[in-house]
Structure formats: structure tokens, C-alpha cells
Amino acid sequence: MGEDKMKLLTGVVVSDYESISFTELCHCCMLTQEQVLTMVEHGIIEPMEFQVTRSHWQFTSDSMLRIQTAVRLQRDLGVNMAGAALALELLDEIKTLRRLKDARQ
Amino acid sequence: MEYKDYYQILGVDKDATQDEIKRAYRKLARKYHPDVSSESDAEERFKEVGEAYEVLKNVEKRAAYDQLGANWKNGQNGFQPPPDWDAGFEFHSGDYAGSASSAADFSEFFETLFGQDGGVRYGAGSSDHAGYQARGEDSHAKVLIDLEDAYQGASRSLSLRATVLGKDGRPQLKERTLNIKIPKGVRQGQHIRLQGQGGSGMGGSPDGDLYLEIEFNSHSIYKVEGRDITLELPISPWEAALGNKLHIPTPAGKVDMKIPAGVSSGKRLRLKGRGIPGKTPGDFYVTLEIVLPEYLSEKEKTLYEALKLETQNVNPRSKLGV
Numbered sequence: 001m002g003e004d005k006m007k008l009l010t011g012v013v014v015s016d017y018e019s020i021s022f023t024e025l026c027h028c029c030m031l032t033q034e035q036v037l038t039m040v041e042h043g044i045i046e047p048m049e050f051q052v053t054r055s056h057w058q059f060t061s062d063s064m065l066r067i068q069t070a071v072r073l074q075r076d077l078g079v080n081m082a083g084a085a086l087a088l089e090l091l092d093e094i095k096t097l098r099r100l101k102d103a104r105q
Numbered sequence: 106m107e108y109k110d111y112y113q114i115l116g117v118d119k120d121a122t123q124d125e126i127k128r129a130y131r132k133l134a135r136k137y138h139p140d141v142s143s144e145s146d147a148e149e150r151f152k153e154v155g156e157a158y159e160v161l162k163n164v165e166k167r168a169a170y171d172q173l174g175a176n177w178k179n180g181q182n183g184f185q186p187p188p189d190w191d192a193g194f195e196f197h198s199g200d201y202a203g204s205a206s207s208a209a210d211f212s213e214f215f216e217t218l219f220g221q222d223g224g225v226r227y228g229a230g231s232s233d234h235a236g237y238q239a240r241g242e243d244s245h246a247k248v249l250i251d252l253e254d255a256y257q258g259a260s261r262s263l264s265l266r267a268t269v270l271g272k273d274g275r276p277q278l279k280e281r282t283l284n285i286k287i288p289k290g291v292r293q294g295q296h297i298r299l300q301g302q303g304g305s306g307m308g309g310s311p312d313g314d315l316y317l318e319i320e321f322n323s324h325s326i327y328k329v330e331g332r333d334i335t336l337e338l339p340i341s342p343w344e345a346a347l348g349n350k351l352h353i354p355t356p357a358g359k360v361d362m363k364i365p366a367g368v369s370s371g372k373r374l375r376l377k378g379r380g381i382p383g384k385t386p387g388d389f390y391v392t393l394e395i396v397l398p399e400y401l402s403e404k405e406k407t408l409y410e411a412l413k414l415e416t417q418n419v420n421p422r423s424k425l426g427v
Contacts, residue, residue, distance in 0.1 A: 008260055010286045011297035011317065065296060065316070068243065069140045076151075077134055087141065095294075103330050 014065060019048060019058040029067045036067070042085040044070050109214045111157035111170065119171070123162070130158040139245075156211045159219075166219060173218070216275060241304035241313030248297075248317045250287055252324050252334070255381050256356045258289035263317075285317065290383035293329055295319045327356065332387025333380045335373075339396045340364060355379055355389055362391065370395040 047057035070084040137151040303313025348366030380387020
């Protein structure tokens with residue numbers, strides 16, 4: 001770890017422009033396809049376009065963060081998938097409202 | 106080592122029922138969950154609450170803890186459990202599985218009493234670790250940058266404190282410094298993923314990732330909204346009436362901007378593509394604000410008087426019906 005001090009680390013920006021495929025998403029989040037599919041069914045994440053075949057689905061790369069939050073909420077608070085989806089939606093709303101408030105100040 | 110009052114942490118009485126403890130825990134877990142809470146010390150509190158519940162939810166551990174609690178004050182600040190504190194208590198391993206938080210995050214106090222896996226301190230529990238594999242946890246941190254850094258890109262040196270497993274298998278707080286490149290075009294709230302820079306994996310599994318959330322320092326003149334930047338630009342009444350070409354500041358440097366004639370306060374002008382750079386760059390908005398000089402000279406007053414006479418038919422309040 002001592003080398004880290006010298007080395008300049010470059011990360012990947014998790015952004016809402018870049019896309020990630022269904023399989024990549026499952027792999028990154030270490031979840032099975034069924035688990036990720038359930039999240040899509042609950043609207044926690046949404047493919048950029050609903051294609052006929054799942055293997056063609058593309059997601060914005062910040063979907064990864066949403067999935068991870070949903071997993072943590074379920075694990076730590078014992079909420080079910082619908083509860084996690086609701087919490088995420090409300091958190092989004094709070095975020096938007098806070099930004100609006102800050103922008104007005 | 107500091108003694109931890111698990112009852113106080115959960116805000117329950119010493120004689121609380123198991124149901125009361127469960128209710129108190131669930132409420133506090135929701136309150137301090139790092140994904141939900143806006144409290145600054147949420148993560149720490151959440152771990153503390155999880156640790157307290159880990160002990161109190163289990164009647165065996167709770168009884169052992171209560172026994173200890175009666176005597177702890179003798180030790181005062183430097184708490185050490187008596188060597189046979191748990192004599193006569195039988196623990197069952199395995200009840201730890203599926204618990205809320207990772208055992209590696211528990212306090213030294215907890216580790217001393219219940220061991221690292223939260224099960225039995227002696228015997229069975231530890232052998233389970235052989236052959237155990239798990240990918241390292243992902244870590245999260247915030248990084249504060251200036252708006253200008255998002256325009257130009259920058260590098261930041263970050264000090265992170267993380268719990269890592271020491272050579273003796275016990276968790277230790279370790280501080281490390283990372284040099285991180287902030288790419289041009291990042292926006293508020295975006296995350297940068299640094300692969301393999303999170304928690305260490307166990308048994309040869311890969312390390313977790315480090316996620317850095319970008320936050321902008323508040324700026325004295327610009328407001329940021331997503332990719333777009335807004336500048337409030339003061340102009341004089343005659344500039345508003347006649348129009349003008351002005352130098353205006355942007356995070357990328359000064360630019361010339363044409364103010365059309367006859368603009369009112371609050372009007373928004375757009376400089377396309379001068380917001381935060383990127384594949385789809387943001388826009389730079391200028392909101393005009395007409396300001397009057399604090400003092401008017403006699404000559405200026407006379408000129409305004411003349412203007413008043415000239416514009417007698419103009420009623421800016423016609424829409425208000427007055």
C-alpha cells in the first residue's frame with residue numbers, strides 16, 4: 001500500500017451518460033441475473049431502453065450505486081424490495097428538493 | 106479500552122424486554138443508516154447501534170454482559186474485563202450469521218468480550234474462518250473540490266481511515282493517503298470508482314472498490330445545477346436600457362458577452378456549452394440584476410428627472426391594475 005503515495009490513481013466516473021450492460025451490471029454488483037431482474041421489476045433501476053432480449057439491455061452506470069444502496073437497505077433495515085424501492089424514490093426526492101433549496105439561496 | 110453502555114446506546118432500560126430492544130434497534134437503525142441519514146456522524150452511530158443490538162438481542166450474551174456491567178465501574182477508565190467474566194455462560198456459535206453489520210467493524214470492547222466473529226471467544230468459532238472467502242467491502246468517501254477543478258481536472262491527495270485486518274487477525278484503524286486524479290467534467294454528486302481500493306478481500310478474493318463522491322465547495326459567485334452554472338450579473342440601468350458588451354467571469358476565464366438593449370432584472374442569458382465540460386457540456390447562464398449606484402450626484406438626479414418627464418406614459422405596473 002506504500003506505493004499508493006507515489007502513484008496517481010485514476011478512477012472511472014460513474015455517470016449517468018455512460019452505459020453498462022445487464023451482464024456487466026450483475027457482475028459488478030455480484031448479484032445473480034434474477035436478483036437484478038427483481039430490482040428492475042420494482043423500478044429500482046431501469047434499462048435505458050426496454051429491449052426484447054435482456055442481453056441487449058443497457059443501464060446508466062449509476063444504476064450500480066442504486067443497486068448497492070438497495071442491497072444495504074434490505075440487509076441492514078430488514079425492508080423488502082418494495083420498501084427499498086420506496087426509500088430510494090423518497091431519497092431522490094429529498095435530494096432534488098435540497099438542491100433546489102440550495103440553488104435558491 | 107472504554108466500557109460501552111449498550112443499553113444507553115439503544116436508549117432502553119436495563120430491564121427492557123427483548124421486544125423493546127428490537128423496536129429500539131429498528132428505529133435507530135433507520136435513523137442512522139448511512140444511506141438514509143443526513144446526520145454527520147451517522148455511520149459511526151449506526152455501527153454502535155448495530156454492535157449494541159448484536160449483544161442485547163441474544164439472551165446469553167446479554168446475561169453475560171449484564172453480569173459484567175455490575176462490576177465495570179471498579180476498573181474506571183481503563184476497562185479490562187475480569188479474566189473469568191464469562192465463566193458459567195454458555196454461548197452458542199452460529200447465531201451471528203446474517204447479522205446487520207460486519208464483525209470487523211465492532212469496537213475493541215466488543216472484540217474483547219465476544220471475539221472477532223461475535224460468537225464464542227474460545228473454541229469453535231475461530232476454526233470456521235479456515236477456507237472462508239469474501240470479496241472486500243466497498244468503501245465510500247467524499248471528496249471536496251472547487252468548481253474550477255471540474256473545468257480543468259485536478260489531482261487530490263486524500264487521507265482515508267479504514268478498518269483493516271491486522272496480522273493478528275484483529276481489526277485496526279489504518280490511515281492511508283491516496284493521490285487521486287479528478288477527471289475534467291465531473292459533477293456534483295457523481296461517484297468515482299477506484300477498483301480494488303476498498304476493503305481487503307478474504308481468502309484470496311478480490312479487494313472491494315472505493316467510491317468517491319464528488320462534492321463542490323460552495324462558490325462565492327457561481328451557482329451549480331447539474332452541468333449548468335449560473336452567474337448573477339449586476340448591470341446598471343443604462344446598460345439594461347441601451348445594451349452593452351461586457352467582460353464577464355466564467356470558471357474557465359473571462360469572456361466577452363453582449364447584453365441586448367432593453368433587458369429587465371431577472372432575465373437569463375445563456376452561453377451555450379460554457380458550463381461544466383464533457384461529452385455534452387453544460388451551459389453557462391447569466392441572470393441579470395439591475396443595480397443602482399448607492400448615491401446619485403445632482404447631475405444624475407437631474408438626468409433622471411428629465412427621463413421621468415420623457416416617460417410619463419409608461420406604467421411598469423399596468424399588469425397589476427394600478
